[in-house]
Amino acid sequence: MRIRQTLVGALAGTAVALGAAAVPAQAAPTGGAATASQAAGGTAPACIKRPVDYTSQGFWVRLENTCPKTMRVQVLVTGAPNSPCMTMGKGDTGPWYSYGANGRYLRTVVC
Template sequence: MVKIKSFVAAAAAAAALTAGLTGSATAADRVNAGQDRAGQIAAAGTAPACIERTSVENKPDGGVRVHLRNFCGKTMRVKVIVKYWSDSGCKSMPNRSGWLFQTVGGRYDRTVVC
């Protein structure tokens, strides 16, 4: 996995250098930029502490209920990650708003920015 990431990073750097020399972006540059953006989203990690989380597992039936509240001072885009079940979609939460996400299966894993 590390070798693949290193190769992709090297290819992206080479494409960026080539684009800088020619003054125009190629299709390969746009693909690499998309891969870089996907890496940035993955690297963003868990949501900051200003996103308050409360999760309850529905036992014995399974599922989870996650209540999120945004106290970050700005609109935040968040996603709930659930083990063994589908994750939520990316949700925009205005400052001082809340959101309740529920499933009928799986377990709460974490909340991430998206």
């Protein structure tokens, strides 16, 4: 037990000496660095419908807000830029396109 306590203390001291924060590390999505909306917002609720269709030139997401209120959503993508944060009123629909064969739909988040 004493050896384990000494080892844990030594590792913690090394982490502080190297400048590591006491905050757990978070993996960035494969598309690049995490954005503010990824950190602040979670996955959009089920009332944001988001079927995805892939084409030879990329893909598109048909967004539909069936929520009882206005929602702000963002489409997250790997291998291509994310969508901007979009405001969708109750009942609004609209497609969002991602051009480029490397892009893949990751998820839709609130922002």
